[in-house]
Amino acid sequence: MENNIKIKWGIVGLGNIAQQFASELQLIESAELCAVASRNISKAQDFANQFQCPKAYGSYDELFHDENIDILYIATPHDSHAELTIKALQNNKHVLCEKPLALHYNDVLQMINTAKKHNKFFMEAFWTRFNPSIRETLEHIQNGSIGEVKYVNADFAITFENPDNTRMTDIKLGGGALMDIGVYPLFLAYLILGKPQEILAKSNFHATGADTQTSIILQYEKAQAVLHASFLYTSNVEATISGTKGRINLDPLWFMTESYSLTQGDQKTKFDRPTLGKGYTYEIEECHACLRANKMESELWSHQNSLELSAIVEEVKNQIGLVYS
Missing domain, CATH: 3.40.50.720 (NAD(P)-binding Rossmann-like Domain)
Incomplete structure (x- = not known):
């Protein structure tokens, strides 16, 4: 093309x-x-x-x-x-x-x-993958700026008006906190730490069978991720990536953030990275780049990435007893 x-x-x-x-x-x-x-x-x-x-x-x-x-x-x-x-x-x-x-x-x-x-x-x-702050965060991690990553913490809890009458609680439409917003914290942990060795998850449920709040621990050989999602209340919607030499804090709303900070010892550096529009623009541009290069998948968010994240979501779904027909 x-x-x-x-x-x-x-x-x-x-x-x-x-x-x-x-x-x-x-x-x-x-x-x-x-x-x-x-x-x-x-x-x-x-x-x-x-x-x-x-x-x-x-x-x-x-x-x-x-x-x-x-x-x-x-x-x-x-x-x-x-x-x-x-x-x-x-x-x-x-x-x-x-x-x-x-x-x-x-x-x-x-x-x-x-x-x-x-x-x-x-x-x-997964538009968040192409967000400038997220891309720079990965560069900092890969360059050793915060040492070996030991901990990822991310939450995503926002209030939906009248959730009883929305797709959020409609199990036939794939409703629930996990599928709609819980995939974001899982995505971040996977992006940084990869596939976990063990997954621990617990949820509370709506009468329809959709999960209303879900908490997850991902266990790695030398790291952990603690994640949470809900549509019943609000949280900070922040994310922290901690390593042996420092940490990165993604400012709220972290999944569409326009800023982050890098802390190394007593030194804290703030980075402002305004997005074009809300940020869907970057995944659009990635699609265009792939099409012009005749690529069947993105190197930044590949088919294998989607498969591996789906497998993680499937295990969480099985652990909490979330059932879709």
């Missing part, structure tokens, strides 16, 4: 996160939103009008068959990610799919295998 040609995007599922993503697409000169799809044509048309998008479809299949589209952003609820991603890939579309990729590890494996079979780019939309 030539560098001077705009990359044509389509969006599948037009909820709140799709609204944010479409806004961020407008900040990228090389991106063009060309089509959107909803199961409700009126909703699709309203969305298209809002973002000056030329095509609106009342079914996902119509968008899958649009030959003008280069890459699709899957922004539907978790339970439909696997089915829609596989259909999109089978119709020769590159895919960026919202996290978590699926409710079950085997579905993630099938999604990746389908992408490989059809020779299409496929990535999980």
Whole structure:
């Protein structure tokens, strides 16, 4: 794909996160939103009008068959990610799919295998991975700035209005703290420490069976991670990475942070890294870079990364007794 040609995007599922993503697409000169799809044509048309998008479809299949589209952003609820991603890939579309990729590890494996079979780019939309502060944090760790990492602590607890009547408690849609926001702290621990040797997890539950708060300890040979997620109350939404020579503190909200600090002994250095837009822009640019280089996956967040994180989530799910049909 030539560098001077705009990359044509389509969006599948037009909820709140799709609204944010479409806004961020407008900040990228090389991106063009060309089509959107909803199961409700009126909703699709309203969305298209809002973002000056030329095509609106009342079914996902119509968008899958649009030959003008280069890459699709899957922004539907978790339970439909696997089915829609596989259909999109089978119709020769590159895919960026919202996290978590699926409710079950085997579905993630099938999604990746389908992408490989059809020779299409496929990535999980873990936008935090491409955040400038997160990338610099990894550089500090790799350069030995804080020594050997011994401890990661990350929380993500925010209050949702009327959670009894939202997808957060709808088990059929993949609701629950773990799948919606708990994957973020797990992602950070995995990004820094890799696969744990042992996982310990406990949860409290809603009447629907969705977890309302989940706490997790990841045990490594020489390190630990302590993580927490809930949608019933607020927390600091901070993250700390501690090593033998110092620590890094990611300022709130850490998963979309625009600043962090590096502490070494008595010296504390603050780094301000403002993001372009909310920060989805960086994963969009990564998709573009991969497509122009004819890559099937990102080196920064690979298929293997998604598989390994999915396996961790699956074990947490099994330990707390979270069941999706």
